[in-house]
Amino acid sequence: MTDLSRFAITQKWPAQHPDRLQLYSLPTPNGVKVSIMLEETGLPYEPHLVRFDANEQMSAEFLSLNPNNKIPAILDPNGPGGEPLPLFESGAILLYLADKTGQLMPADPARRYESIQWLMFQMGGIGPMFGQVGFFHKFAGRDYEDKRPRDRYIAEAKRLLGVLEQRLNGRQWLMGDDYTIADIATWPWVNNLVGFYEAGELVGIDGFPNVRRVLAAFVARPAVARGLRIPQRPAA
Template sequence: MTDLSQFPITKKWPAAHPGRLQLYSLPTPNGVKVAIMLEEIGLAYEPHLVKFDTNDQLSPEFLSLNPNNKIPAIIDPNGPGGRPLPLFESGAILIYLAEKTGQLLPKDPARRYEAIQWLMFQMGGVGPMFGQVGFFHKFAGKDYDDKRPRDRYLAEARRLLGVLDGHLKGKSWLVGDEYTVADIATFPWINNLIGFYGAGELVGYADFREVDRVLQAFLARPAVQRGLKIPARG
Protein backbone atom coordinates (compact mmCIF):
# COMPACT_ATOMS: atom_id res chain seq x y z
CA MET A 1 0.00 0.00 0.00
CA THR A 2 1.29 3.48 -0.90
CA ASP A 3 2.48 5.48 2.10
CA LEU A 4 1.93 9.24 1.85
CA SER A 5 2.59 9.94 5.54
CA GLN A 6 5.71 11.92 4.67
CA PHE A 7 3.40 14.69 3.44
CA PRO A 8 1.90 16.72 6.32
CA ILE A 9 -1.08 17.72 4.14
CA THR A 10 -2.41 14.16 4.45
CA LYS A 11 -2.97 14.76 8.17
CA LYS A 12 -5.62 17.39 7.41
CA TRP A 13 -6.90 15.68 4.28
CA PRO A 14 -6.37 11.92 4.79
CA ALA A 15 -6.06 9.84 1.65
CA ALA A 16 -8.75 7.18 1.46
CA HIS A 17 -7.04 5.90 -1.71
CA PRO A 18 -3.32 6.66 -1.31
CA GLY A 19 -2.48 4.83 -4.53
CA ARG A 20 -4.38 7.46 -6.52
CA LEU A 21 -3.25 10.96 -7.42
CA GLN A 22 -4.31 13.35 -4.65
CA LEU A 23 -5.91 16.63 -5.79
CA TYR A 24 -6.27 19.55 -3.36
CA SER A 25 -8.49 22.14 -4.96
CA LEU A 26 -11.66 24.20 -5.19
CA PRO A 27 -13.92 24.61 -8.27
CA THR A 28 -12.52 27.99 -9.33
CA PRO A 29 -11.17 28.64 -12.87
CA ASN A 30 -7.67 27.59 -11.82
CA GLY A 31 -8.90 24.69 -9.73
CA VAL A 32 -11.11 23.10 -12.37
CA LYS A 33 -8.29 23.09 -14.91
CA VAL A 34 -6.72 20.10 -13.20
CA ALA A 35 -10.03 18.37 -12.47
CA ILE A 36 -11.01 18.67 -16.14
CA MET A 37 -7.58 17.41 -17.21
CA LEU A 38 -7.88 14.39 -14.93
CA GLU A 39 -11.36 13.65 -16.21
CA GLU A 40 -10.18 13.94 -19.82
CA ILE A 41 -7.19 11.62 -19.43
CA GLY A 42 -8.95 9.09 -17.20
CA LEU A 43 -6.27 8.97 -14.51
CA ALA A 44 -7.53 7.75 -11.13
CA TYR A 45 -7.50 10.50 -8.51
CA GLU A 46 -8.92 11.50 -5.16
CA PRO A 47 -10.16 15.10 -4.79
CA HIS A 48 -9.98 17.06 -1.54
CA LEU A 49 -11.88 20.33 -1.05
CA VAL A 50 -9.78 23.27 0.14
CA LYS A 51 -12.23 25.74 1.65
CA PHE A 52 -11.34 29.41 1.32
CA ASP A 53 -14.10 30.50 3.68
CA THR A 54 -12.26 28.75 6.52
CA ASN A 55 -8.80 29.69 5.20
CA ASP A 56 -7.77 26.10 4.56
CA GLN A 57 -5.24 27.42 2.05
CA LEU A 58 -3.39 29.18 4.90
CA SER A 59 -3.19 26.12 7.11
CA PRO A 60 0.27 24.72 7.89
CA GLU A 61 -0.73 21.46 6.24
CA PHE A 62 -1.63 23.10 2.93
CA LEU A 63 1.38 25.40 3.03
CA SER A 64 3.60 22.35 3.42
CA LEU A 65 2.55 21.39 -0.12
CA ASN A 66 2.20 24.85 -1.64
CA PRO A 67 3.98 27.68 0.20
CA ASN A 68 2.24 30.11 -2.17
CA ASN A 69 -1.13 29.17 -0.57
CA LYS A 70 -2.94 28.78 -3.90
CA ILE A 71 -4.99 25.96 -5.34
CA PRO A 72 -4.69 23.57 -7.06
CA ALA A 73 -1.91 21.31 -5.83
CA ILE A 74 -1.34 17.59 -6.22
CA ILE A 75 0.60 14.65 -4.90
CA ASP A 76 1.17 11.93 -7.47
CA PRO A 77 2.09 8.76 -5.58
CA ASN A 78 3.46 7.34 -8.83
CA GLY A 79 5.73 10.17 -9.89
CA PRO A 80 9.00 10.05 -11.81
CA GLY A 81 11.12 7.08 -10.80
CA GLY A 82 8.16 5.59 -8.96
CA ARG A 83 8.47 8.14 -6.15
CA PRO A 84 5.68 10.46 -4.93
CA LEU A 85 5.74 13.88 -6.58
CA PRO A 86 4.24 16.98 -4.92
CA LEU A 87 3.43 19.75 -7.38
CA PHE A 88 1.67 23.11 -7.45
CA GLU A 89 0.85 25.76 -10.11
CA SER A 90 -1.95 24.71 -12.45
CA GLY A 91 0.07 25.18 -15.65
CA ALA A 92 2.91 23.04 -14.37
CA ILE A 93 0.44 20.35 -13.29
CA LEU A 94 -1.23 20.32 -16.72
CA ILE A 95 2.10 19.89 -18.49
CA TYR A 96 3.16 17.18 -16.04
CA LEU A 97 -0.06 15.20 -16.49
CA ALA A 98 0.10 15.56 -20.27
CA GLU A 99 3.66 14.27 -20.36
CA LYS A 100 2.94 11.50 -17.83
CA THR A 101 0.06 10.10 -19.89
CA GLY A 102 1.06 11.15 -23.41
CA GLN A 103 -2.23 12.98 -23.83
CA LEU A 104 -3.37 16.52 -24.65
CA LEU A 105 0.00 17.86 -25.75
CA PRO A 106 0.85 17.46 -29.44
CA LYS A 107 3.51 14.89 -30.31
CA ASP A 108 4.97 17.12 -33.01
CA PRO A 109 7.60 19.33 -31.28
CA ALA A 110 6.58 22.55 -33.03
CA ARG A 111 2.90 22.08 -32.22
CA ARG A 112 3.80 21.06 -28.68
CA TYR A 113 5.46 24.42 -28.12
CA GLU A 114 2.53 26.16 -29.78
CA ALA A 115 0.25 24.59 -27.17
CA ILE A 116 2.61 25.61 -24.36
CA GLN A 117 2.73 29.12 -25.83
CA TRP A 118 -1.06 29.49 -25.50
CA LEU A 119 -0.97 27.91 -22.06
CA MET A 120 1.50 30.63 -20.99
CA PHE A 121 -0.75 33.25 -22.62
CA GLN A 122 -3.54 32.14 -20.30
CA MET A 123 -1.37 32.05 -17.22
CA GLY A 124 0.30 35.39 -17.82
CA GLY A 125 -2.63 37.32 -19.27
CA VAL A 126 -6.11 35.81 -19.34
CA GLY A 127 -6.17 34.57 -15.76
CA PRO A 128 -4.76 37.63 -14.00
CA MET A 129 -6.68 40.18 -16.10
CA PHE A 130 -10.03 38.40 -16.08
CA GLY A 131 -9.69 37.88 -12.35
CA GLN A 132 -9.15 41.60 -11.77
CA VAL A 133 -12.08 42.57 -14.00
CA GLY A 134 -14.26 40.11 -12.13
CA PHE A 135 -13.13 41.40 -8.75
CA PHE A 136 -13.90 45.03 -9.55
CA HIS A 137 -17.17 44.22 -11.32
CA LYS A 138 -18.68 41.71 -8.91
CA PHE A 139 -17.15 42.63 -5.58
CA ALA A 140 -15.37 45.98 -5.26
CA GLY A 141 -16.33 48.25 -8.14
CA LYS A 142 -19.51 49.65 -6.62
CA ASP A 143 -17.55 50.89 -3.60
CA TYR A 144 -15.34 53.22 -5.64
CA ASP A 145 -16.32 56.29 -7.64
CA ASP A 146 -13.00 56.18 -9.47
CA LYS A 147 -13.47 53.62 -12.25
CA ARG A 148 -9.93 53.90 -13.63
CA PRO A 149 -8.65 50.72 -11.93
CA ARG A 150 -11.58 48.68 -13.27
CA ASP A 151 -11.36 50.24 -16.71
CA ARG A 152 -7.63 49.52 -16.96
CA TYR A 153 -8.27 45.80 -16.47
CA LEU A 154 -11.40 45.96 -18.63
CA ALA A 155 -9.44 47.34 -21.58
CA GLU A 156 -6.82 44.64 -21.24
CA ALA A 157 -9.44 41.90 -20.93
CA ARG A 158 -11.08 43.10 -24.15
CA ARG A 159 -7.70 43.18 -25.87
CA LEU A 160 -6.97 39.61 -24.81
CA LEU A 161 -10.40 38.44 -25.98
CA GLY A 162 -9.67 40.12 -29.30
CA VAL A 163 -6.37 38.25 -29.61
CA LEU A 164 -8.15 34.96 -28.95
CA ASP A 165 -11.02 35.80 -31.29
CA GLY A 166 -8.71 36.56 -34.19
CA HIS A 167 -6.59 33.49 -33.58
CA LEU A 168 -9.57 31.11 -33.40
CA LYS A 169 -10.99 32.02 -36.82
CA GLY A 170 -11.00 28.87 -38.90
CA LYS A 171 -9.81 26.72 -35.98
CA SER A 172 -11.58 24.19 -33.79
CA TRP A 173 -9.26 24.83 -30.83
CA LEU A 174 -6.32 27.01 -29.90
CA VAL A 175 -3.92 24.64 -31.63
CA GLY A 176 -5.90 24.04 -34.80
CA ASP A 177 -7.91 20.83 -34.76
CA GLU A 178 -6.17 19.41 -31.70
CA TYR A 179 -7.72 19.84 -28.25
CA THR A 180 -4.92 20.48 -25.75
CA VAL A 181 -3.97 21.70 -22.29
CA ALA A 182 -4.13 25.24 -23.70
CA ASP A 183 -7.89 24.94 -24.13
CA ILE A 184 -8.30 23.33 -20.71
CA ALA A 185 -6.44 26.27 -19.16
CA THR A 186 -8.17 29.08 -21.08
CA PHE A 187 -11.86 28.35 -21.40
CA PRO A 188 -12.70 27.92 -17.69
CA TRP A 189 -11.59 31.53 -17.27
CA ILE A 190 -13.80 32.75 -20.11
CA ASN A 191 -16.71 30.76 -18.74
CA ASN A 192 -16.14 32.27 -15.30
CA LEU A 193 -15.88 35.81 -16.67
CA ILE A 194 -19.34 35.71 -18.22
CA GLY A 195 -20.84 33.30 -15.69
CA PHE A 196 -19.80 33.70 -12.07
CA TYR A 197 -18.49 37.24 -12.53
CA GLY A 198 -21.41 38.27 -14.75
CA ALA A 199 -19.12 40.56 -16.74
CA GLY A 200 -20.21 39.56 -20.24
CA GLU A 201 -22.00 42.82 -20.98
CA LEU A 202 -19.22 44.86 -19.38
CA VAL A 203 -16.52 43.38 -21.63
CA GLY A 204 -18.77 43.32 -24.71
CA TYR A 205 -18.56 39.55 -24.95
CA ALA A 206 -21.06 39.47 -27.84
CA ASP A 207 -18.31 40.97 -30.02
CA PHE A 208 -16.19 37.85 -29.72
CA ARG A 209 -18.15 35.25 -31.65
CA GLU A 210 -15.21 32.95 -32.36
CA VAL A 211 -14.36 32.79 -28.67
CA ASP A 212 -17.93 31.92 -27.79
CA ARG A 213 -18.13 29.29 -30.54
CA VAL A 214 -15.17 27.43 -29.07
CA LEU A 215 -16.34 27.99 -25.50
CA GLN A 216 -19.62 26.24 -26.32
CA ALA A 217 -17.72 23.31 -27.84
CA PHE A 218 -15.58 23.16 -24.71
CA LEU A 219 -18.60 23.17 -22.39
CA ALA A 220 -20.23 20.40 -24.42
CA ARG A 221 -17.47 17.94 -23.51
CA PRO A 222 -18.63 15.46 -20.82
CA ALA A 223 -15.27 15.57 -19.03
CA VAL A 224 -15.54 19.36 -18.81
CA GLN A 225 -19.01 19.18 -17.32
CA ARG A 226 -17.79 16.75 -14.68
CA GLY A 227 -14.59 18.65 -13.94
CA LEU A 228 -16.36 21.99 -13.44
CA LYS A 229 -17.98 20.53 -10.31
CA ILE A 230 -14.86 18.93 -8.75
CA PRO A 231 -14.17 18.97 -5.88
CA ALA A 232 -17.81 19.18 -4.82
CA ARG A 233 -18.39 22.11 -2.52
CA GLY A 234 -19.24 21.03 1.01
Protein backbone atom coordinates (compact mmCIF):
# COMPACT_ATOMS: atom_id res chain seq x y z
CA MET A 1 0.00 0.00 0.00
CA THR A 2 1.23 3.48 -0.85
CA ASP A 3 2.55 5.44 2.13
CA LEU A 4 1.60 9.13 2.02
CA SER A 5 2.38 9.82 5.69
CA ARG A 6 5.37 12.01 4.86
CA PHE A 7 2.97 14.58 3.38
CA ALA A 8 1.67 16.78 6.20
CA ILE A 9 -1.66 17.35 4.48
CA THR A 10 -2.62 13.72 5.13
CA GLN A 11 -2.51 14.42 8.87
CA LYS A 12 -5.50 16.73 8.59
CA TRP A 13 -7.19 14.91 5.71
CA PRO A 14 -6.28 11.22 6.16
CA ALA A 15 -6.25 9.13 3.01
CA GLN A 16 -8.68 6.24 3.29
CA HIS A 17 -7.48 5.05 -0.12
CA PRO A 18 -3.81 6.09 -0.34
CA ASP A 19 -3.39 4.30 -3.66
CA ARG A 20 -5.81 6.79 -5.26
CA LEU A 21 -5.21 10.37 -6.30
CA GLN A 22 -6.08 12.69 -3.40
CA LEU A 23 -8.13 15.81 -4.25
CA TYR A 24 -8.33 18.73 -1.83
CA SER A 25 -11.01 21.09 -3.01
CA LEU A 26 -14.35 22.85 -2.71
CA PRO A 27 -17.17 22.95 -5.30
CA THR A 28 -16.30 26.39 -6.68
CA PRO A 29 -15.65 27.16 -10.38
CA ASN A 30 -11.93 26.49 -9.95
CA GLY A 31 -12.44 23.50 -7.69
CA VAL A 32 -14.88 21.64 -9.90
CA LYS A 33 -12.57 21.85 -12.90
CA VAL A 34 -10.53 19.04 -11.37
CA SER A 35 -13.43 16.95 -10.06
CA ILE A 36 -15.08 17.15 -13.50
CA MET A 37 -11.80 16.16 -15.17
CA LEU A 38 -11.44 13.19 -12.83
CA GLU A 39 -15.03 12.14 -13.43
CA GLU A 40 -14.58 12.46 -17.20
CA THR A 41 -11.39 10.38 -17.25
CA GLY A 42 -12.49 7.73 -14.77
CA LEU A 43 -9.24 8.02 -12.83
CA PRO A 44 -9.75 6.72 -9.26
CA TYR A 45 -9.54 9.50 -6.68
CA GLU A 46 -10.47 10.41 -3.14
CA PRO A 47 -11.99 13.89 -2.58
CA HIS A 48 -11.43 15.93 0.58
CA LEU A 49 -13.47 19.03 1.38
CA VAL A 50 -11.40 22.09 2.33
CA ARG A 51 -13.76 24.23 4.38
CA PHE A 52 -13.24 27.93 3.84
CA ASP A 53 -15.81 28.72 6.52
CA ALA A 54 -13.41 27.07 8.98
CA ASN A 55 -10.38 28.74 7.35
CA GLU A 56 -8.89 25.34 6.58
CA GLN A 57 -7.12 26.70 3.51
CA MET A 58 -4.87 28.63 5.91
CA SER A 59 -3.94 25.60 8.00
CA ALA A 60 -0.32 24.52 8.13
CA GLU A 61 -1.30 21.19 6.62
CA PHE A 62 -2.94 22.71 3.56
CA LEU A 63 -0.18 25.29 3.11
CA SER A 64 2.33 22.45 3.05
CA LEU A 65 0.72 21.38 -0.22
CA ASN A 66 -0.24 24.79 -1.61
CA PRO A 67 1.60 27.78 -0.12
CA ASN A 68 -0.80 30.03 -2.06
CA ASN A 69 -3.70 28.77 0.11
CA LYS A 70 -6.07 28.21 -2.83
CA ILE A 71 -8.05 25.21 -3.98
CA PRO A 72 -7.85 22.87 -5.78
CA ALA A 73 -4.72 20.89 -5.03
CA ILE A 74 -3.89 17.23 -5.55
CA LEU A 75 -1.52 14.60 -4.26
CA ASP A 76 -1.02 11.82 -6.80
CA PRO A 77 0.56 8.74 -5.21
CA ASN A 78 1.45 7.48 -8.69
CA GLY A 79 3.19 10.47 -10.20
CA PRO A 80 6.03 10.55 -12.73
CA GLY A 81 8.53 7.78 -12.13
CA GLY A 82 6.09 6.15 -9.71
CA GLU A 83 6.76 8.78 -7.06
CA PRO A 84 4.03 10.83 -5.30
CA LEU A 85 3.41 14.22 -6.90
CA PRO A 86 1.83 17.16 -5.05
CA LEU A 87 0.43 19.80 -7.38
CA PHE A 88 -1.62 22.99 -7.17
CA GLU A 89 -3.15 25.49 -9.65
CA SER A 90 -6.17 24.19 -11.53
CA GLY A 91 -4.73 24.78 -14.99
CA ALA A 92 -1.53 22.91 -14.16
CA ILE A 93 -3.56 20.05 -12.69
CA LEU A 94 -5.73 19.80 -15.81
CA LEU A 95 -2.64 19.64 -18.02
CA TYR A 96 -1.08 17.01 -15.78
CA LEU A 97 -4.19 14.83 -15.74
CA ALA A 98 -4.59 15.13 -19.51
CA ASP A 99 -1.02 13.94 -19.98
CA LYS A 100 -1.36 11.22 -17.34
CA THR A 101 -4.50 9.73 -18.84
CA GLY A 102 -3.99 10.57 -22.50
CA GLN A 103 -7.47 12.07 -22.55
CA LEU A 104 -9.15 15.41 -23.30
CA MET A 105 -6.17 16.92 -25.10
CA PRO A 106 -5.47 16.67 -28.84
CA ALA A 107 -2.49 14.50 -29.73
CA ASP A 108 -1.49 16.72 -32.63
CA PRO A 109 1.13 19.19 -31.31
CA ALA A 110 -0.37 22.25 -33.02
CA ARG A 111 -3.86 21.52 -31.71
CA ARG A 112 -2.43 20.74 -28.30
CA TYR A 113 -0.97 24.23 -28.06
CA GLU A 114 -4.19 25.72 -29.41
CA SER A 115 -6.03 23.99 -26.56
CA ILE A 116 -3.50 25.31 -24.06
CA GLN A 117 -4.04 28.76 -25.51
CA TRP A 118 -7.76 28.61 -24.65
CA LEU A 119 -6.97 27.17 -21.24
CA MET A 120 -4.78 30.20 -20.56
CA PHE A 121 -7.53 32.48 -21.88
CA GLN A 122 -9.72 31.12 -19.11
CA MET A 123 -7.04 31.28 -16.44
CA GLY A 124 -5.97 34.83 -17.23
CA GLY A 125 -9.27 36.37 -18.26
CA ILE A 126 -12.53 34.59 -17.64
CA GLY A 127 -11.80 33.37 -14.13
CA PRO A 128 -10.47 36.61 -12.64
CA MET A 129 -12.94 38.90 -14.41
CA PHE A 130 -16.04 36.82 -13.78
CA GLY A 131 -14.98 36.51 -10.16
CA GLN A 132 -14.84 40.29 -9.85
CA VAL A 133 -18.32 40.56 -11.34
CA GLY A 134 -19.50 38.15 -8.65
CA PHE A 135 -17.84 40.22 -5.94
CA PHE A 136 -19.26 43.56 -7.03
CA HIS A 137 -22.69 42.21 -7.97
CA LYS A 138 -23.55 39.61 -5.35
CA PHE A 139 -21.22 40.17 -2.45
CA ALA A 140 -19.52 43.10 -0.73
CA GLY A 141 -19.34 45.19 -3.88
CA ARG A 142 -22.95 46.16 -3.39
CA ASP A 143 -21.84 48.29 -0.45
CA TYR A 144 -19.83 50.56 -2.77
CA GLU A 145 -21.71 53.66 -3.90
CA ASP A 146 -19.25 54.16 -6.74
CA LYS A 147 -20.40 51.74 -9.44
CA ARG A 148 -17.44 52.29 -11.73
CA PRO A 149 -15.54 49.21 -10.51
CA ARG A 150 -18.63 47.02 -10.99
CA ASP A 151 -19.32 48.48 -14.43
CA ARG A 152 -15.69 48.01 -15.46
CA TYR A 153 -15.83 44.28 -14.73
CA ILE A 154 -19.26 43.88 -16.30
CA ALA A 155 -17.94 45.45 -19.50
CA GLU A 156 -14.92 43.15 -19.48
CA ALA A 157 -17.10 40.11 -18.83
CA LYS A 158 -19.24 41.04 -21.82
CA ARG A 159 -16.13 41.43 -23.96
CA LEU A 160 -14.85 38.01 -22.93
CA LEU A 161 -18.24 36.43 -23.61
CA GLY A 162 -18.06 38.03 -27.04
CA VAL A 163 -14.71 36.34 -27.67
CA LEU A 164 -16.23 33.00 -26.70
CA GLU A 165 -19.30 33.67 -28.84
CA GLN A 166 -17.20 34.30 -31.92
CA ARG A 167 -14.95 31.30 -31.27
CA LEU A 168 -17.94 28.98 -30.93
CA ASN A 169 -19.57 30.05 -34.18
CA GLY A 170 -19.84 26.82 -36.15
CA ARG A 171 -18.06 24.83 -33.43
CA GLN A 172 -19.44 22.28 -30.98
CA TRP A 173 -16.75 23.04 -28.37
CA LEU A 174 -13.86 25.47 -28.08
CA MET A 175 -11.71 23.09 -30.14
CA GLY A 176 -14.42 22.18 -32.61
CA ASP A 177 -15.58 18.57 -32.30
CA ASP A 178 -12.99 17.87 -29.59
CA TYR A 179 -14.13 18.32 -25.99
CA THR A 180 -10.96 19.27 -24.10
CA ILE A 181 -9.56 20.64 -20.87
CA ALA A 182 -10.18 24.11 -22.32
CA ASP A 183 -13.91 23.45 -22.01
CA ILE A 184 -13.55 21.89 -18.57
CA ALA A 185 -11.75 25.04 -17.43
CA THR A 186 -14.10 27.56 -19.03
CA TRP A 187 -17.68 26.42 -18.59
CA PRO A 188 -17.79 26.12 -14.79
CA TRP A 189 -17.05 29.86 -14.70
CA VAL A 190 -19.76 30.70 -17.24
CA ASN A 191 -22.17 28.47 -15.33
CA ASN A 192 -21.29 30.24 -12.09
CA LEU A 193 -21.67 33.69 -13.66
CA VAL A 194 -25.27 33.10 -14.71
CA GLY A 195 -26.14 30.74 -11.85
CA PHE A 196 -24.60 31.37 -8.46
CA TYR A 197 -23.61 34.97 -9.22
CA GLU A 198 -27.05 35.65 -10.78
CA ALA A 199 -25.41 37.98 -13.29
CA GLY A 200 -26.85 36.61 -16.52
CA GLU A 201 -29.11 39.59 -17.15
CA LEU A 202 -26.37 41.97 -16.04
CA VAL A 203 -23.97 40.73 -18.73
CA GLY A 204 -26.68 40.23 -21.36
CA ILE A 205 -26.24 36.48 -21.62
CA ASP A 206 -29.22 36.17 -23.97
CA GLY A 207 -27.16 38.04 -26.54
CA PHE A 208 -24.65 35.19 -26.71
CA PRO A 209 -26.57 32.23 -28.19
CA ASN A 210 -23.48 30.13 -28.92
CA VAL A 211 -22.30 30.53 -25.34
CA ARG A 212 -25.70 29.47 -24.02
CA ARG A 213 -25.81 26.51 -26.41
CA VAL A 214 -22.44 25.13 -25.36
CA LEU A 215 -23.04 25.82 -21.68
CA ALA A 216 -26.24 23.74 -21.89
CA ALA A 217 -24.35 20.90 -23.57
CA PHE A 218 -21.65 21.08 -20.93
CA VAL A 219 -23.90 20.88 -17.87
CA ALA A 220 -25.86 18.04 -19.52
CA ARG A 221 -22.79 15.77 -19.47
CA PRO A 222 -23.15 13.14 -16.70
CA ALA A 223 -19.54 13.57 -15.55
CA VAL A 224 -20.08 17.32 -15.27
CA ALA A 225 -23.28 16.87 -13.27
CA ARG A 226 -21.38 14.67 -10.82
CA GLY A 227 -18.26 16.82 -10.71
CA LEU A 228 -20.16 20.02 -9.96
CA ARG A 229 -21.11 18.51 -6.58
CA ILE A 230 -17.66 17.19 -5.59
CA PRO A 231 -16.46 17.48 -2.87
CA GLN A 232 -19.88 17.49 -1.29
CA ARG A 233 -20.53 20.42 1.02
CA PRO A 234 -21.65 19.60 4.55
CA ALA A 235 -25.37 19.82 5.25
CA ALA A 236 -26.42 23.25 6.50
